[in-house]
Amino acid sequence: MTDALVIEGREIRTLSTKGIIVNGKILVENGKIVSIGRDIKLPREFEKIKGEIVTPGLIDAHTHLGISPIESTDLQPTGTDSSDPVTPHLKVVDGLNPLDRGFEDAVRAGITSAVVSAGSPMAWARPVEAITIMPGQNAVVKTNRRVLNDRASLKMGFGDHPKRYMSLLKMPPNTRMGIIATLRTYLEKAKAYTGDEEIPITEKNREKLEALVPLLKREYPAHIHVHKADDILKMIRLAGEYNYDPVLIHATESHLVADEIASSGTLVVFGPMIFPRRGGELANLTNRTPAVLEEKGVLFAITTDHPCTPIEYLAVNAGLAMAEGLKDGLRPITVNAAKIAGIWNRAGSLEEGKDADIAIFDGDPTEADSSVEYTIIDGKVEYGGE
């Protein structure tokens, strides 16, 4: 028998079928939500926390937490290996720095889980993004530094950014047609790969193909760095051709092709929003995009691309989108982010049986004048209450 925790909220936003529970309670035991409601049965002994607005712990569906640590020098490891444009066999967990202070910033902001992505955050004050066309495998972590999935999705990069980076490295491919041809070559090989080929396969190629096979079996999705509308359509087409699941990352112009994205059922992670319109790919960056995606029925998350925008401003980004017409600001940073990260079975809403990942705010979570009072991860208070 472990200690029970009861959370009393003036307003519990469950983000589940239970909707908003006024003056409700959540019973937490063994790191899980045991029951939730207005009148629930409580054990004889428990610890109690009271708060104003209780929400699921926030989730950022695209970050570089721990892989592009804050306050670091350029010598520290990042998420792009520049030795080869196609490295689907690399895993971000192998480069993860758990001492990154970004984890603490995330916890203080009520964020309890994040996708840690291979590749690079959108670069500040530099013209070239360090991203190759297939940098590696993403992980999903809790911000208490627990790794939930070390092979959660496969990162790809398309458009001007990998083009410019590959040109800088003087390494092909350097055009969109070249990138897609290279991707197709590898996808064809992976399609034919059975594991007991007689034809000589180099060690490196074998590992690459073994990383692509589960993509084609739809065991994990591709997270694709892409900005422009025409590039988005190309990436949806290629995924359809090889029958893998695409998730559009950044998706700056997704509002221009929202119908096509919705009808193909493609998922979107939009952001960073507080970013210069640097280069042609970002020329159409607007805070209005989430409202358009919501209206068209696209399942989308909002991201900070931490450390591009520091992760602590995630909820404020949702607020900015609401100022431009987004109706539900919480869903893209809870429910939708959990679904995109592949952790909906355990996080993203307050429901019985799910992990007790909970944020408590003293006011509207997406407004800047409110603060996080408590962050609870796996039933443990990680922030607040001192």
Place this chain on the structure above:
Amino acid sequence: MKAVIGGTVLTPETTIENGVVLMKDGKIVGVCRDLEIPQGAYIVDAKGKYVTPGLVDGHSHIGMVTDGIEWDASDVNDFYGPVTTQMRAIDALNLYDGGFNEALSGGVTTVYTGPGSSNIFGGIGAILKTYAKRKEEMMVKDFASIKMALGPKRSRETKTKSPYPTTRMGAVALARSTLRRARDYVDGRLDPESLDGDEKMVMEHLSELLRGNVPAHIHTSNMPDEILAAVRLIEEFKITATIDHGFGSEYYADLLAEKGIPVIYGPVMMTKKSAGSRYISDKTPGILSSKGVKTSIMTDAPLIPGKNLLLSAIIAAKNGMDPVEALKAVTINPAESIGIGDRVGSIESGKDGDLVIFSGHPLKVKSVVEKVLINGEIVYQR
């Protein structure tokens, strides 16, 4: 005559419920609760809305890096040499940069823009309105500052006319020797005819600083000790200056308050990726202003888009800055610090008719800019 009526007017020092702002010939001629509205005046209804002065961004590079182009086409830093005070922002400014419209859409009516921080003396900055019917009329001041930075920056472009210092002591020594030479020039100890063309221009431009006609904008962004070096130079050469960026400046808040040196802090919400970002804290503006430092907040646009100026102040307020001070940090404080406090930055008679009408309280993320007036004309409507 134009009258903005019915709104809650934040001047920003005082709050006037149901206030009237009267404008004539582009200037504010009255602001009061029960002002009589002259017959025939054009009425702008702001009932239920909030009215603030046009926002002022005290430090940006708008027009120097055009919106929507790759940054290798930027005109911010010229690697001609470590002293490029002969260069002027006005000669690089693209008045058709979408960055001006973007700032305007966020309620920003006046911006300081200028050269970057790669050189010890980067060049001459300018102050502009974000909109004018005739683009050339956007210019408020084409010689608004001497940009300085006490670097050194780690990476330099290869070809330069003269070598860059590689240490901070080297950077400060170069700043000092250049200013001493300018002092000699001002005092007539240096024969202008003995100087080559570049240096003569540098000396003439620096004379304006030493004569107290323009302030220096001193870039300090890595650590608090840069601020001490800047203060030494300010005292030694008796110049007027602002501390720009000022990460870690709260460590010297008392000193800056005592010396009356303003800080233009920011950008807020920028990445903390580099080692130099150790001292970035959203609490800094609040601490500075509570200790009596004239504190402004900048976007450094396009680094943080110009429309996010007010959001930056909102973040400062969330982290302890008094709400009125937060509004002053994007209106009257930057206006005074960059030297145009007599024209913009507050709603009072005699100032330019630059106003913003917000749907709700300006310090709420979800309030939006509904109308912007510059020189008494509505130049933006949502």
